[in-house]
Amino acid sequence: MMTTIKEVAKLAGVSVGTVSKVINNQDGIKENNRKKVLDAVKKLNYEPNIHARTLSSGKTNLVSIVVPTVGFEFQKIFLKSLDDVLRKSNYDSVVFPLLSRDRLARFSSESNFLFHTDALILASLSPKNLFRDGRVPTRKPYLIVDSHGESSNSVIIDNYLGGHLAGKHISLEKNGKLFLIGGYEPDDAFSSGVFSERKRGFEDAIRERGIESKEIEFKNIVLDWNQAFDFGARISRTEKKFSVFSVSDLVAWGFIEGCRTNGLYAGKDFHIIGYDDLSFSQKIGLTTISQPISELGEIAAEKVVEKIKGAANIENIVLSPRYVERTSN
Amino acid sequence: MMTTIKEVAKLAGVSVGTVSKVINNQDGIKENNRKKVLDAVKKLNYEPNIHARTLSSGKTNLVSIVVPTVGFEFQKIFLKSLDDVLRKSNYDSVVFPLLSRDRLARFSSESNFLFHTDALILASLSPKNLFRDGRVPTRKPYLIVDSHGESSNSVIIDNYLGGHLAGKHISLEKNGKLFLIGGYEPDDAFSSGVFSERKRGFEDAIRERGIESKEIEFKNIVLDWNQAFDFGARISRTEKKFSVFSVSDLVAWGFIEGCRTNGLYAGKDFHIIGYDDLSFSQKIGLTTISQPISELGEIAAEKVVEKIKGAANIENIVLSPRYVERTSN
DNA sequence: CTGAAAGCGCTTACAG
């Protein structure tokens, strides 16, 4: 039913080896034969079977990208920059969003397809938390991105530094409370450790300013605008002067909106610093720790291509975030 | 290097056929032999080569999902519900976000991996706009989801009806302007036609209420909170009473925030109806057209599994959105 | 420059 290379060879009057070379753009084929093959290919509407090609050549030209979820701008920016660079080396990215705990079981077996492309990028996810024995179940090259405490190849943005920058710059009110929100990593399997690092950096910076880190009230909130909204609405009912470090802009935004329901405004009635610097952040005047997400994707792509080509060195690349002041702090 | 089924067979002292049956959980194998095989598998740390399996069996147990992008809640909900159902039939979903025009070229070739899984779901994308000849370049079963005007198998949410509901319920101010925003589909390749349908339904409903559809001012805005914010800020500087139908909640939200910069509030100073009903919509009191996104994913999964099993009928399933009134209209 | 053939690592009738 499917036409095969054999049928093409027969119609073109050449051997399958010759057809193979033509469809793979190899040279050293007489123009005459090349033409005959191309004609036969067109006539039979031939399309090579990529599974046979993979089995035979041992390569897929695919790179698996595992991400915890897909609903956020972070993934969009990251995946786009990553794919833009991969494409230049003739690789395609295929995305595997973890999405749910149920799906994790499938992702934990080496027989899953995701482990059988040319390489694997694990983004915003930690092997330690993800896999039973803490090891990525594959023999293919892989790279850890945006996740802390890895000994294998990794590319991250320095989250400790980001938190530290926030702690260094946050405006404090005399007798005002200090909140750290949004650092909750609820499900072990899904936590990458980046929030804890931000928290740690923040606390250290605060301490360096002579403030007891006990004075920080830590509020567990998942990456969720609605929860942050509720929390802001609740806090602003009783507190009237305070400072906030939110470990994500989305949570900061929700919090700010919640506070507004009680007439409290960021930058005026309270100080807040977020984390990420997404497209809405500038619009809402959010002072934040800006993450070079595109760069993260680009470098990850470059490094994974090097790995596929056989680079054996272990590299842990650490990019730096920066403090971006707007009106909220 | 990689251990193969042959080595397992040798160590276990059986034939490769027997090994194959054991690792595929087929019965009709003597318990004694099964055990020997399992021991050898464990000892050699054997993992079947899935590419060989695919070539031999002709199936991947994978379903490709093509989506235009990944940064939005819509995709998150859709992909999750889809995968939850696929998993029950032992299929894994692999996601291919289009992301950019550059990537489209790769997606247009039948030789791309995405066309070589067991089936394909094209979500929020139209073959007409995507592919040169308007045809999906595959011989595998496929399904169109959330895209209008398709003659092949499809599952959609009735966008005309959604727009019509909005037009029927929108509150109109005497002498106030009526805006329709967010319906711009900027890049042909990326447009699914759903916005045009919503617009059409809206205009018809307005007309049925005796209003000239010419009186609607149509504002091109892509699915972008920031642009909508700017537009809201600009409009609210001059207009003081108006009604708005936004073809997405995200755009409605940005617009509302923009208006607030001039002290105009939704539901009080102006009326607005959005579209989608996402997690933030309730929080901000947005009256909207609610889309059954999870259901869309579930039904798409069921239908694509039927297709894989060989169902030959052509079905176009149309789900219904509903009007959800909150405070903004 | 080309062809014949081995090989990639599985699955699956088929014979016994």
Place this chain on the structure above:
DNA sequence: CTGAAAGCGCTTACAG
């Protein structure tokens, strides 16, 4: 219940 062997559709030395 099991084994020998054909077959899936390619790629790739190798000989000429």
